[in-house]
Amino acid sequence: MAIHLIILLSLLLIPACSENPESTEGIHVEGPERSATSQALSFQPPANIQKRIKVVPVMKQLFSQSISAPGGVALDLAKMAKVSSRIEGQVEKIFVQLGKQVNKGDPLLAIGSLQLDELVQEFLVSQVQVELRHGNFKRTQTLHKERIISERRLMEDRARFLEARAVNQHVKEKLQNMGLGPKELDALLAHHTLEGHYYIIRSPLTGTISTQTVVLGQGVKMSDHLFEVVDTQQVWVFANLPIEQAQRFTVGDCGTIIAQGRDPIDAPLAYIAPVADKATLTIQLRFDVDNHQGFLKPNEYVEVRLSTRPTSLLAIPVTALTFVNGRRGVFVRHMNTYTFRPITVGQENDGWIEVIEGVTIGEDIVIHGVFDLKNTILKDLIEGEGH
Numbered sequence: 001m002a003i004h005l006i007i008l009l010s011l012l013l014i015p016a017c018s019e020n021p022e023s024t025e026g027i028h029v030e031g032p033e034r035s036a037t038s039q040a041l042s043f044q045p046p047a048n049i050q051k052r053i054k055v056v057p058v059m060k061q062l063f064s065q066s067i068s069a070p071g072g073v074a075l076d077l078a079k080m081a082k083v084s085s086r087i088e089g090q091v092e093k094i095f096v097q098l099g100k101q102v103n104k105g106d107p108l109l110a111i112g113s114l115q116l117d118e119l120v121q122e123f124l125v126s127q128v129q130v131e132l133r134h135g136n137f138k139r140t141q142t143l144h145k146e147r148i149i150s151e152r153r154l155m156e157d158r159a160r161f162l163e164a165r166a167v168n169q170h171v172k173e174k175l176q177n178m179g180l181g182p183k184e185l186d187a188l189l190a191h192h193t194l195e196g197h198y199y200i201i202r203s204p205l206t207g208t209i210s211t212q213t214v215v216l217g218q219g220v221k222m223s224d225h226l227f228e229v230v231d232t233q234q235v236w237v238f239a240n241l242p243i244e245q246a247q248r249f250t251v252g253d254c255g256t257i258i259a260q261g262r263d264p265i266d267a268p269l270a271y272i273a274p275v276a277d278k279a280t281l282t283i284q285l286r287f288d289v290d291n292h293q294g295f296l297k298p299n300e301y302v303e304v305r306l307s308t309r310p311t312s313l314l315a316i317p318v319t320a321l322t323f324v325n326g327r328r329g330v331f332v333r334h335m336n337t338y339t340f341r342p343i344t345v346g347q348e349n350d351g352w353i354e355v356i357e358g359v360t361i362g363e364d365i366v367i368h369g370v371f372d373l374k375n376t377i378l379k380d381l382i383e384g385e386g387h
Contacts, residue, residue: 041324041339041340041377042337042338042339042340043337043338043339043376043377044336044337044338045338045372045373045376046376049369049372049373049376050336052368052369052372053333053338053366053368053369053372053373054366054367054368054369055333055364055365055366055367056316056317056320056364056365056367057361057362057363057364057365058314058315058316058355058359058360058361058362058363058364058365059314059315059361059362060312060313060314060315060361061312061313061315061349061352062310062311062312062313063310063311063312063313063315063347063349063352063354064307064308064309064310064311064349065307065308065347065349066305066306066307066308067241067245067248067305067306067307067308068303068304068305068306069239069240069241069303069304069306070239070301070302070303070304071237071238071239071257071287071301071302071303071304072237072238072239072299072300072301072302073235073236073237073289073296073297073298073299073300073301073302074235074236074237074238074298074299075230075232075235075236075298076231076234076235076236076288077236079205079207079230079231079232079233079234079235080205080207080228080229080230080231081203081204081205081207081228081229081230082225082227082228083108083201083203083204083225083226083227083228083229084222084223084224084225084226085111085199085201085220085221085222085224085226086177086178086199086222087111087113087115087116087178087199087222088113088115088219088220088221088222089111089112089113089114089115089116089199089219089220090111090112090113090217090218090219090220091109091110091111091214091215091216091217091218091219091220092110092111092112092198092216093109093110093198093216094108094109094214094215094216095107095108095109095110096108096109096209096212096227097209097212098209098210098211098212099208099209099210100208100209101207101208102203102206102207102208102209102229103203103206104203104204104205104206105202105203106202106203107200107201107202107203108201108202108203108209108226108227109200109201109214109226109227110198110199110200110201111198111199111200111201111220112198112199113198113199116175116178116197116198116199117197119171119174119175119178120175120188120197122171123168123171123172123175123185123188124188124189126164126167126168126171127168127189129164129167129168130161130164130165130168132164133157133160133161133163133164134161134164134165136157136160136161137157137158137160137161140153140154140157140158141154172185178199178200180197180200184197201226201227203229204229205229205231206231207229207230207231207232208229208230208231208232209227209228209229210228210229210230211225211227211228212226212227213225213226213227214226214227230298232291232294232296232297232298233290233291233292233294234288234289234290234291235289235291235296235298236286236287236288236289237255237257237267237286237287237289237296237302237304238284238285238286238287239255239284239285239287239304240277240280240282240283240284240285241282241283241285241306242281242282242283243276243281243282243283246272246282246283246285248308248309249269249272249285249306249308250269250272251268251269251270251271251272252268252269253268253269253306253309254266254267254268254269254307255267255268255269255285255287255304255305255306256304256305256306257287257289257296257302257303257304258302258303258304258305259295259296259300259302259303262295262296263295265289265290265291265295265296267287267288267289267290268287268288269285269286269287269306270286270287270288271284271285271286272284272285272286273285285304287304313346313347313354314354314355314359314360314361315349315352315353315354315355316330316352316353316355316359316365317351317352317353317367318348318351318352318353319351319367319368319370320365320366320367320370321345321353322370322371322374324340324374324377324378327342328342328343328345329341329342329343329358330343330358330359330365330366331365331366331370331373332359332363332364332365332366333364333365333366334364338366338373340373340377341358341359342358343355343356343357343358343359344356344357344358
């Protein structure tokens with residue numbers, strides 16, 4: 001029985017001892033080499049392909065990131081005016097109409113007013129008082145020099161004259177505020193009549209009548225808005241950017257305003273809101289836009305484009321990029337060996353793309369012949385899997 005057990009164990013041990021595991025040392029692997037860390041693929045392409053290859057060194061390029069945002073055109077508040085009356089009355093004349101171009105100081109309408117008539121009468125009376133008391137004061141001065149009148153009488157007449165002149169000046173300023181100029185006041189004094197004198201409302205700026213809410217014969221109050229005058233030769237354009245984007249810009253940076261069907265307009269960034277919008281957490285930007293040609297219309301929507309200030313970044317030509325085995329990368333040349341190197345890229349600008357990780361400055365990368373190298377490496381991969 002013992003002999004049978006020894007024979008059985010011998011038969012089981014013979015195959016186990018005769019197995020010799022294959023050793024990988026010294027064996028050449030056909031096809032591309034694979035790196036466990038970078039997953040890079042290295043190879044030497046045929047000579048005919050190498051002749052068609054062109055390389056450039058990895059270098060730094062200036063990048064400016066372009067940011068776009070929807071914007072809206074608005075009136076420049078310094079270039080618009082709402083016109084109202086300073087007195088109550090009735091519209092006697094209208095000199096302009098909706099859409100008319102006006103210059104600063106042009107008459108818009110004339111208002112007949114009892115209040116104005118009373119002020120004119122008060123002005124004429126006060127003017128007479130000034131002349132009368134001035135004459136009395138001059139005579140008193142003469143008599144005082146001859147010691148006929150006392151010092152007290154002289155001072156009293158002088159006080160009456162100064163009082164009359166102050167009242168006259170006060171009424172005169174009221175009339176000037178109502179639109180009566182120096183020529184009209186002089187004419188009023190020359191003719192001493194109340195007829196034909198109206199409160200003239202004049203345009204406060206040069207622009208276009210954009211709103212008219214008054215007609216002939218209408219009664220007006222001091223709170224009534226009668227006209228709106230706007231100057232659209234300069235307008236505002238507003239846009240909102242997320243806080244992190246808005247922080248990249250400063251007042252004075254140049255933006256581009258793009259309206260559909262019209263040429264782009266460059267404009268300076270004039271205002272950055274110091275407080276974020278509570279609902280959207282965005283920052284409002286304002287551009288002061290020259291609009292002499294009238295391309296932009298207040299209340300229309302436009303596109304606003306801004307470019308960040310140039311920064312120096314590691315970059316490669318876009319033509320160097322390709323995909324191998326689902327990985328984006330470039331072919332790097334070292335001597336006569338080419339390695340496919342996966343890379344991480346960032347922003348693109350004018351034919352260049354930022355490299356965040358994967359290559360270093362000065363390395364030679366292939367920009368022409370990328371397709372040939374890709375075909376070669378894919379062919380080697382396929383043949384390697386077939387062995």
